[in-house]
Amino acid sequence: MAFILVVNPYVPGQVKQDKVMNMGVLTVASALADEVDVKIVDHYSNPTRSISEWFDTDTQVVAFSCSGAESYYTSLIEARKIKLGYPDKVILMGGQHISGLFQSGILPVNEVAVDCFTPGPGEISIGKIVNAVKKREKIPKVVLGEDPRKIYSLNYSLYPDWKNLIPCVEIGRGCNHSCNFCNSENMRKISRYICRDVSEVDREVKTIVDYYGDDTDIFLFGSIFGENTRQTATVLNDLYEFAPRAKYTFNLRTDCQWEKFIDPLEKLKIRSVFFGMESASKSILKKMNKSRNPEHYIERSKMAIKKFSEENIPFFTSFILGYWGENQDTINETKCFIYKNRDCLRAIGVNRFYIYPGTYDFDNVQELSHVYGCKIQYLDELQLYSILRQRDFTGEEIEKICRSIEIDCNDPDYYEKVRSWRFR
Ligand code: SF4
Incomplete structure (x- = not known):
């Protein structure tokens, strides 16, 4: 059971090329794991599957980690599909590309498929958003990451197929x-x-x-x-x-x-x-x-x-x-x-x-x-x-x-x- 899915988005043309874990995804999932049931979805390696196939009865939040422009583009497509079929799911979008959009003042805050953009480090801010969702509080459109002041230890076994990455x-x-x-x-x-x-x-x-x-x-x-x-x-x-x-x-x-x-x-x-x-x-x-x-x-x-x-x-x-x-x-x-x-x-x-x-x-x-x-x-x-x-x-x-x-x-x-x- 997973309250939050943290998604490693797929990047066209690069499928199966990478052998290394997506650090951003694993960092956020590891930081959340003590507080909430979290599952990493490796859409990168399984692009033909719909993200909703990973939903279970507990799933309420889907967080995309967009490390680059290409993964942002594919994440947006997936987010729109989810919003159409599951309008109640809370969709978050973060990662280095989102931080860049924020820094340059061009975050697409009118995008209806995304409930909240999370520029900056996500270890603390995403945990707070998850708690707010649990309490059914309103989530702001942009939640700026908080400086974690340290680097969290990673829980490698959270990553799907971790033994082969x-x-x-x-x-x-x-x-x-x-x-x-x-x-x-x-x-x-x-x-x-x-x-x-x-x-x-x-x-x-x-x-x-x-x-x-x-x-x-x-x-x-x-x-x-x-x-x-x-x-x-x-x-x-x-x-x-x-x-x-x-x-x-x-x-x-x-x-x-x-x-x-x-x-x-x-x-x-x-x-x-x-x-x-x-x-x-x-x-x-x-x-x-x-x-x-x-x-x-x-x-x-x-x-x-x-x-x-x-x-x-x-x-x-x-x-x-x-x-x-x-x-x-x-x-x-x-x-x-x-x-x-x-x-x-x-x-x-x-x-x-x-x-x-x-x-x-x-x-x-x-x-x-x-x-x-x-x-x-x-x-x-x-x-x-x-x-x-x-x-x-x-x-x-x-x-x-x-x-x-x-x-x-x-x-x-x-x-x-x-x-x-x-x-x-
Ligand atoms: S600022 Fe320059 S040296 Fe630093 S990561 Fe970027 S390219 Fe590399």
Whole structure:
């Protein structure tokens, strides 16, 4: 029996690709589990089933966790279906995309299929909404998340088919950088930056080993891994002590101080490190606010990929093309970097720039498109912008350049090995 269903929405074209749990869904469900009967619905893996098939006689609340624009779109379709057939069910919608819409002031508050939008962290706010539903109180259309001030321990067994999915450990929340295309910085206005205590990370890893065995895959989740070098080195040393046979995946910035934790890192089995390098053009990196010192950033990035490649640490590097002010020269700079380092960069993702709600770029889109002479298009259903045309390229041409670099520079087997371990 479940009073609340927490839904991992389906994303068109990605079905069954991901092997990692949806952290947002599991975090909320774990926080609620002591107070109320909660069930996670993995619609992502079962898109042909209707959400109502999971209803039982107790079900009163359905909460969608929309991590991106695509899952928001599919969630809205499902929410409308539920409202038609079951008008009394209370429908909540939260997740990173909803937080972005809130930050940019474009939450669709007139949407009748959604009873309440829950931007920001949901651990506390959704519990309060559930209590209000139980007392038959009126629910406001928007309930802003409360800063949880800590990261809750996860209950992995709540996740359907958990044995076949990769468990995550949240290392930290938020980011101490302010890239203009990313909404992590904006999230700080709702919830503060959290660097999790090493002892809590250790406890969570021990729980995972109890559940999954000591040779499991583990995703260390958080944008700030590697930023606090002392925390990172201690965590990596502890992992070697508690779970030396596990296989780890995590994100790092290419300019992080990896020298300070490369020794413990080398001792571990690494499934994949994700580097979001974004560009190798100094002027584009500056416009992105990716680094205050783009020259140093590119130099550090080169050193990181060389070292990780020499040490046989599998990694995946992603780039963005078509940013504001991108032109033939800046694209050549990034292409040159990739082709020169292609022996080290065996798995890359090159993606066209889209402008997501909650980012600096979204909030200043009209001014930026004017300054850089770009023609932009608002994609209504997804609530984001694309650049249709800029000085030297159309959006479609950028798309083609991205695909051709990916085809040219990826080692297909290696790419599959490190890229398929995606996270959400
Ligand atoms: S892109 Fe990465 S480093 Fe930049 S703000 Fe976002 S999470 Fe932080």
